Amino acid sequence: MSLQLLANVIVLAAIYALVGSGYVLIYRVSRVLNLAHGELMMVGAYLLVALAGLFPLNPPLALALAATCGLLMGIAVYAVLMRWMTGEAVLAAVLITIALGILLRGLTILIWTTQQFYPGASFGWRNPPVHLARGVQISSASAALVCLTAVVYLGLLVFLRFTRWGVRMRAAGQNPLLAEQRGIRLHGVYALAWGLSTFTAALAGMLLSLDAGVDLNMATIGLKAFPAALVGGLDSLPGAALGALIVAAAEIAAIQYVDPLLSDVVPFIVLLVILAIRPWGLFGSREQLDRV
Amino acid sequence: MTAPLLVVEGLKVAYHRNALALHGVSLTVAPLAIVAILGNNGAGKTTTLRAISGFIGLDDASVVGGSIRFAGERIENRPPHANAARGIVLVPERDKVFPNLTVAENLTVSSSAGVSSAGRRRLEAIVFAFFPALASLRSRLAGLLSGGERQMLAIGSAVLCNPQLLLVDELSLGLAPVVVEDLIRRLSALRQELGITVLLVEQNANVALAVADYGYILESGRVVLEGAAAELRGRREVQEAYLGQTSGAERRSYRALRQDPAITERPRE
Amino acid sequence: MSDRSALAKELSLFGTPARRLRLALAFAVLLVLPFLATPFQLDLLNQVLLASISALALMLLTGFAGLISLGTAGLLAAGAFTVGVLFREIAAPFWVTLPAAAAVGAALGLIFGLPSLRLRGLYLAISTLGLHFVVVYLGGEYEARQTLSTGIMVDSPSIGGFTVSSGRAWYFVLLAFAALALLISVNLRRTRTGRAWRALRERDVVAAALGINVTRFKLLAFVISAAMTATAGALFAYFRNFVSIDAFSLYLTVQYVAMIIIGGMGSLAGAILGAGFVVLFPYAIEAAAGYLPARFGNMVFALDYAAFGVVMILFLLLEPEGLLGLWHRLKNSLAARQSGAKSTTAPQ
Numbered sequence: 001m002s003l004q005l006l007a008n009v010i011v012l013a014a015i016y017a018l019v020g021s022g023y024v025l026i027y028r029v030s031r032v033l034n035l036a037h038g039e040l041m042m043v044g045a046y047l048l049v050a051l052a053g054l055f056p057l058n059p060p061l062a063l064a065l066a067a068t069c070g071l072l073m074g075i076a077v078y079a080v081l082m083r084w085m086t087g088e089a090v091l092a093a094v095l096i097t098i099a100l101g102i103l104l105r106g107l108t109i110l111i112w113t114t115q116q117f118y119p120g121a122s123f124g125w126r127n128p129p130v131h132l133a134r135g136v137q138i139s140s141a142s143a144a145l146v147c148l149t150a151v152v153y154l155g156l157l158v159f160l161r162f163t164r165w166g167v168r169m170r171a172a173g174q175n176p177l178l179a180e181q182r183g184i185r186l187h188g189v190y191a192l193a194w195g196l197s198t199f200t201a202a203l204a205g206m207l208l209s210l211d212a213g214v215d216l217n218m219a220t221i222g223l224k225a226f227p228a229a230l231v232g233g234l235d236s237l238p239g240a241a242l243g244a245l246i247v248a249a250a251e252i253a254a255i256q257y258v259d260p261l262l263s264d265v266v267p268f269i270v271l272l273v274i275l276a277i278r279p280w281g282l283f284g285s286r287e288q289l290d291r292v
Numbered sequence: 293m294t295a296p297l298l299v300v301e302g303l304k305v306a307y308h309r310n311a312l313a314l315h316g317v318s319l320t321v322a323p324l325a326i327v328a329i330l331g332n333n334g335a336g337k338t339t340t341l342r343a344i345s346g347f348i349g350l351d352d353a354s355v356v357g358g359s360i361r362f363a364g365e366r367i368e369n370r371p372p373h374a375n376a377a378r379g380i381v382l383v384p385e386r387d388k389v390f391p392n393l394t395v396a397e398n399l400t401v402s403s404s405a406g407v408s409s410a411g412r413r414r415l416e417a418i419v420f421a422f423f424p425a426l427a428s429l430r431s432r433l434a435g436l437l438s439g440g441e442r443q444m445l446a447i448g449s450a451v452l453c454n455p456q457l458l459l460v461d462e463l464s465l466g467l468a469p470v471v472v473e474d475l476i477r478r479l480s481a482l483r484q485e486l487g488i489t490v491l492l493v494e495q496n497a498n499v500a501l502a503v504a505d506y507g508y509i510l511e512s513g514r515v516v517l518e519g520a521a522a523e524l525r526g527r528r529e530v531q532e533a534y535l536g537q538t539s540g541a542e543r544r545s546y547r548a549l550r551q552d553p554a555i556t557e558r559p560r561e
Numbered sequence: 562m563s564d565r566s567a568l569a570k571e572l573s574l575f576g577t578p579a580r581r582l583r584l585a586l587a588f589a590v591l592l593v594l595p596f597l598a599t600p601f602q603l604d605l606l607n608q609v610l611l612a613s614i615s616a617l618a619l620m621l622l623t624g625f626a627g628l629i630s631l632g633t634a635g636l637l638a639a640g641a642f643t644v645g646v647l648f649r650e651i652a653a654p655f656w657v658t659l660p661a662a663a664a665v666g667a668a669l670g671l672i673f674g675l676p677s678l679r680l681r682g683l684y685l686a687i688s689t690l691g692l693h694f695v696v697v698y699l700g701g702e703y704e705a706r707q708t709l710s711t712g713i714m715v716d717s718p719s720i721g722g723f724t725v726s727s728g729r730a731w732y733f734v735l736l737a738f739a740a741l742a743l744l745i746s747v748n749l750r751r752t753r754t755g756r757a758w759r760a761l762r763e764r765d766v767v768a769a770a771l772g773i774n775v776t777r778f779k780l781l782a783f784v785i786s787a788a789m790t791a792t793a794g795a796l797f798a799y800f801r802n803f804v805s806i807d808a809f810s811l812y813l814t815v816q817y818v819a820m821i822i823i824g825g826m827g828s829l830a831g832a833i834l835g836a837g838f839v840v841l842f843p844y845a846i847e848a849a850a851g852y853l854p855a856r857f858g859n860m861v862f863a864l865d866y867a868a869f870g871v872v873m874i875l876f877l878l879l880e881p882e883g884l885l886g887l888w889h890r891l892k893n894s895l896a897a898r899q900s901g902a903k904s905t906t907a908p909q
Binding site: 164167168170171174175177178179180181182183184185285 | 345347372373376377381382384387388389390391392393397398400401402403404405449450453
């Protein structure tokens with residue numbers, strides 16, 4: 001594989017890993033599969049479009065505000081909608097997220113129509129290519145995304161491992177009953193998980209929009225990141241990163257050497273393979289399967 | 293005589309709204325006492341404990357009659373975290389620790405309701421004083437602990453929630469007798485030090501009666517016998533049915549044996 | 562009434578005389594309807610009938626046997642594409658393509674059903690989701706290879722020398738198929754298969770312990786449901802004279818899932834009710850859109866999405882037993898009020 005292809009794989013893997021971390025966060029903590037994640041990511045990107053229009057001369061402010069809105073959006077989704085499903089059947093909760101995705105899609109079109117937007121253009125930013133070694137190049141936005149993914153993962157791992165709230169989240173994910181008995185308020189933990197999840201999704205969406213613009217198809221990228229999370233194990237962050245690498249490599253190899261039309265289906269072929277041989281994923285915990 | 297801390301009267305619990313698991317259980321727990329609930333499998337001991345701690349709703353069960361009063365307040369069918377906030381902390385029978393967290397993390401996670409940080413540090417110090425083994429196991433994953441160590445961690449985590457009433461479900465299950473004896477002695481001493489009340493549910497009557505002040509014997513969802521621990525220990529019927537000291541005849545249920553008017557009995561409802 | 566006659570009553574399809582009368586009345590109404598309805602209304606009716614077939618199929622699989630599947634769109638596509646490909650390649654007639662579509666559906670059902678032997682609930686749903694994308698890819702691949710950017714055109718079918726193309730003709734054809742689907746579903750539910758499925762839904766571990774061949778009945782559920790769905794897909798191809806992979810999106814699957822939820826899980830009447838609701842819903846939204854400012858009115862499909870999402874959320878949150886659940890609650894509250902009214906008007 002040529003070095004340029006390798007660079008492309010890493011960029012795509014970073015996208016899937018960043019988006020995939022959102023699936024893992026919510027699933028690990030509350031056992032819910034958030035199938036509206038792709039749409040939430042898309043809304044994050046559209047939020048940047050709106051904020052870029054409001055603050056075209058101040059990109060850092062727009063970006064920071066958009067990311068903050070992403071965080072708040074996740075907490076709001078939990079507080080208004082998902083909290084009622086806590087304690088109910090997981091499948092019903094997943095169905096609600098599907099319905100939420102549809103609702104968000106409709107609202108997005110109503111507010112922004114189906115045209116494509118380029119928030120980078122509002123900032124006057126031309127997304128220059130970054131030249132790496134030996135003639136390999138990627139766009140600045142892609143480079144930023146790779147770096148950001150690494151930072152986000154590091155941050156999440158530190159948070160979960162060393163902070164009080166992080167330990168609470170891990171505890172709630174392992175045994176919600178016991179967590180309640182020991183005084184952990186599950187609603188708070190779940191709301192935080194949702195907030196962090198949409199925060200990372202919004203970041204991914206924002207950077208993607210700076211790279212290639214945003215339209216409704218962005219939600220599809222969000223859905224394609226799901227196999228990456230599943231391959232790694234839906235409750236493992238390192239797993240999501242590895243899964244992203246595998247899926248990205250498979251996808252780019254297929255596009256390059258077999259058939260470009262395979263782009264949207266390869267992640268799901270990988271998904272089917274892993275479900276057939278190791279359903280709980282590479283690093284996932286096994287007993288989750290029986291609980292569903 | 294001081295007012296009892298916990299008063300359960302005529303408690304009826306039903307599963308799936310149909311099957312009655314408890315047919316009117318009544319018991320009283322005095323402050324600072326250790327009270328034991330004994331009985332064989334399926335007698336209703338765990339159900340009683342669940343009803344008191346608030347975890348009854350999970351198995352689609354609910355309190356359908358009678359009352360539970362804690363410090364004068366009625367608490368039946370309240371959610372678990374409300375009861376935990378009141379100071380009723382449960383050490384469950386299974387899944388009593390977070391297996392993928394370390395011992396230290398398990399302890400950190402316990403939320404000390406209504407206690408200052410100095411107070412919490414004091415509780416931590418007490419836990420490590422009474423369970424010194426935990427101190428050396430701080431960075432061990434809880435799932436890798438031995439049964440006895442896990443039980444110590446479970447009790448320690450519960451203590452860190454600053455309980456007034458500690459509910460312990462089947463302390464001895466799966467543990468070697470030597471370990472159980474050690475644990476039960478520490479629990480009793482802990483009770484003294486912290487000034488807490490303990491309600492102990494046990495299949496192993498020997499162990500429970502060794503340390504309890506008072507005991508209730510449940511059978512098929514009813515209290516069939518109660519009394520001070522010393523008296524219960526001495527009763528031949530109890531010895532034969534629950535303490536495994538038979539004289540050759542096969543084990544019979546309490547009901548089948550002669551009744552002694554010297555011990556308070558619960559009339560059948 | 563003796564046990565024997567009570568059981569016989571339960572098993573018989575056309576039980577009491579009262580029931581027979583109701584059925585006859587319904588039958589009469591159904592026969593007369595196409596001659597009373599406008600062409601537009603007739604088309605709506607036809608759409609509902611067509612959707613009912615797949616809704617019933619999904620109800621059998623998910624509502625009865627408890628097997629979660631997100632494969633409806635893929636199976637509809639398989640049926641439609643079988644018709645499209647056979648028609649285009651070898652000009653196959655209706656009586657060849659339809660059984661072929663059912664067979665393709667059955668075969669696909671077997672594949673979709675295999676994961677259910679190891680996976681449950683969420684993970685089973687995910688596996689069917691993966692298979693959906695594979696089917697969609699294959700359909701897209703065919704269209705690309707044949708450079709059919711706008712899909713495959715299909716002539717109206719010819720049944721016994723008679724070309725089915727008018728609304729009324731389609732009505733009777735679709736009514737027949739829907740009735741057949743209903744009959745199959747009703748019978749399956751009453752027989753050993755249905756009972757096995759119910760046992761599966763409750764606890765398949767327990768079912769296995771009771772001696773039920775879990776593998777066989779799980780696969781049977783998928784195969785039957787898939788064959789029915791693919792047949793519906795085939796009918797859809799003929800109904801619209803057109804097949805294109807773009808029509809078979811995840812959103813289509815979600816609509817069918819919504820049908821069985823909104824209608825009321827676990828009941829055949831619910832499936833049909835749900836089908837009616839979901840099919841007619843966009844038209845209701847479109848009518849309402851006329852009252853909105855032009856900007857929104859022009860994007861009716863987006864309005865449809867948003868409204869559909871809201872309705873689905875409302876049902877899942879507030880009335881998980883769907884329209885049937887609502888109906889029962891309404892009946893109970895009316896009955897309660899009636900008995901209350903009776904006591905106040907009781908003679909002194």
